[in-house]
Amino acid sequence: MTTTTTVPDRGRLLRRLRRNPLAVVSFVVLTLAVLVAVLSPWLAPYAPEATDFGRTFTPPGTPGHPLGTDDLGRDVLSRIMLGMRASLTVGVLAVATALVIGVPLGLAAGYFRACDAVISRLADLMLAFPFLILAVGLAAIRGASLANAAVAIGIAQIPGIIRVVRSDTLRLKSLDFVAASVVDGAGDLWILRRHVLPNATSVVLVQATVAIPAAILGEAVLSFLGLGIQPPDPSLGTMLATAQQFAARAPWSAILPGLAIMLLALAFNVFGDSLRDALDPKGSTR
């Protein structure tokens, strides 16, 4: 006879994460990235839009410009730091939007059979709707901006959130502790708020850590296409977009922001994977 625990305790979760070197490295990278992003207005050596036409296209390693300058003589390091700030902001805003709308819909779909058909079809419909057309439409109506890019990306992520929350709700709904509450007279909202939602947080957390890098990449795409953050505000996507014209002359101005995007996305994905493994009650004990 074996007993299975559905939720590992916090101590065990941290222990499992600490034992996984990939989890530790990705966590350190993310912490540093967040620190840089938050402190970038003070950390950055130059104002990101400060031009210096006397020093355009200086290569990395130039004194005063460790990562070089771009076509307008702006400091690449400062722009990457502030670009990361913009990227993370979009990532967090987008996922927050997706969670605020997706979690309640997922709970409703999983818990109330009557809602399920409607909400699940809605999610299918959203998945079938091209994300770029949504973003172009939104930019056309409300103007291209960081906030609108985040909303467009967030909407595109709602179906994914609905699906994981719905399936976890279905699982939790069938457990005996929910039945015990029903017998004691608990209403649906009570059960959703006190029993289902707290137990679903771990899957929501994992889904969020995977959704943030997708949102960051989405921001890069939108900004690259001119639908996101507008020049001269720095963003990793706009930096890539402008740099491509000069890729032959100043490859670093394209490669460095590209690397920053990659590093952020990779760190989030690896951390999300480690988190999922650590939360898995059937995970190995080794």
Added chain:
Amino acid sequence: MTAPALELVDLVMHFGAVRAVDGVSLTIQPGQVMALVGESGSGKSTVGRCVVRLLEPTAGTVRVAGPDITHLSRRRLRAHREDVSIVFQDPAGSLDPRMVVGDIVGEPLRLGGVSRRDRDERVRAELGRVGLRAEVARRFPHELSGGQRQRVSIARALISSPTLLVADEPTSALDVSVQAAVLNLLADLQRDLGFACLFITHDLSAVEYLADEIAVMYLGQLVEQGSRERVFAQPAHPYTQALLAAAPVADPSRQRARTRVLLGDDLPSALDPPSGCRFHTRCPLAFDRCLAEVPEPVDLGDGTAACHLVQPDGTGPDLRTTPTTARTERHA
């Protein structure tokens, strides 16, 4: 006269074409323990879920401590929630892993609007009553052993002083030495608090230890009812006799000496239950009438048995002494 703690009249629960419960009537008097016994698939847990109204019966009537609750809405049921509680089999699954024990046990009171201070006091008292120390209130379920978790479930079920406790296989997931403690606890609490209990189980030794009355279920129907003394001493229905003969005894000499009654492995499907007496496909004593005619319960004075071979005075053949040809399966 006080109303029975539980009265089921012709309870029917169908899931689509599956006839899980098909006409069950039974009555539990206040303070009595009735064991509902049967194999897996007999529908005994479904009866329990109808009694606590986790399921709304397809037909029939459920009366708990008097009022008919068969078709009450969730909102209207709340007025009766203190009358009935349930303890489940798996102590790990029946406690919310994200809540501390104190909140789990106190939840029924919180739902009833009892203030935090009164709640804490009653939770502490209830934990003490089931043999747990007060500091367990601050623990999470995964920090407890299986037996402690089942004590927490029992404390929660009893905190609102129900008239009727439905205990659905409360000891089946536990080790032998822990089972003993939980059975002792249930017996003590039942004697001290006087609640009635529907004790759903497949474990006949636990039944004999705890029950006053016994009801035996087969494929969604009751085949026999009666007092513990009578059912164990003189089981009337061949299925009850087979169950008693099959229950293992922890004594090698007795276990090996007794006659084996082999019913065959196949419990027929509740999708398409056999005609006539539902037990006829496995009954070594079945004859023509059993295939054609549904047996009516025969009043035995002490309980009933639904079998064509049972006489009103309770006499009838006993499978355990009737020589029958050994067989392991009958074919449809």
Added chain:
Amino acid sequence: MSVLTVRDLSVVFRTETGPLSVVDKVDLSLDAGEIVGVVGESGCGKSVTAMSLTGLLPSSANVTGSAVLDGTELIGAPESVLRRVRGREVAYIFQEPMSSLNPVLTVGRQIGEVLRVHEGLKRRDARARAVELLALVGIPSPAHRVDNYPHQLSGGMRQRVMIAMAVACGPKVLVADEPTTALDVTVQAGILDVLRDLRERLGTSVLVITHDLGVIADIADRVLVMYAGRIVERAGVHDLFAAPRHHYTAGLLAASPVPGEHAGTHRLREIPGLVPVLVTQPDACTFAERCAAAEDDCRVQEPRLDPPGGSGHGAACWHPVRQRRGAAS
């Protein structure tokens, strides 16, 4: 003649929180055609002991000691040897027959596959043999049942199919790990009959692992009682039930309700406390903390089965129970 001889078998698991001792210095012998029961509560190490014999434990388990099957040492043997032993010489059946059967293949195909892999039989011969095996385990109209899919069979029938697969290659030892736990009592007796019958007809030795004293009383010739990784008592089945010597065995026996006893007049005996989780095995009796008869010596020196390698009635206890059961309580 002893088919399987286990000496000083210990298993330590490496876990996130450090080492965990699960089996400690287990001695066990299984004669040809003998049915030995290993009884204990969850976590006592009974299943781990059985799995360790043929290297079925995960790599986090460190197995030491010796297990000799017909002259072949199994502990530390290369995977190629163990692979030959598994199925052909030592076969297993488990609690849950549904999860061990492939739902999309007929039972005949699944039994046949074992025979084709291990015995090199042709498809047609394998099928004919599968029908014979189904008949052997008491499945009626086997020629018809051989074409059934697992979902068409009841739980008891599936367990019979698992037994047929296990004995397909004529193993010397059959390990039955909780073979009837998932089954109803009316089906349980039939499965135990099959195991007994295999012993009679094929001379198979059976190691029955269970928590159910009723199963032990029904089928075992000899019994080993395990507690917290150690064998605490070894006895013939009649001796064990009539005159248990270890206080744990006596406690287990007194914990199950006995026919004729009701809560109004009797009280079940409880074993206070919890099974210890052991990082290392102490030089002491691991049951001492829960034992009413424990004295100081129990906590400073480990009691061993006496005599260690023999097969007589012995208990690992400094102050064994003296009365026969039922004589006093």
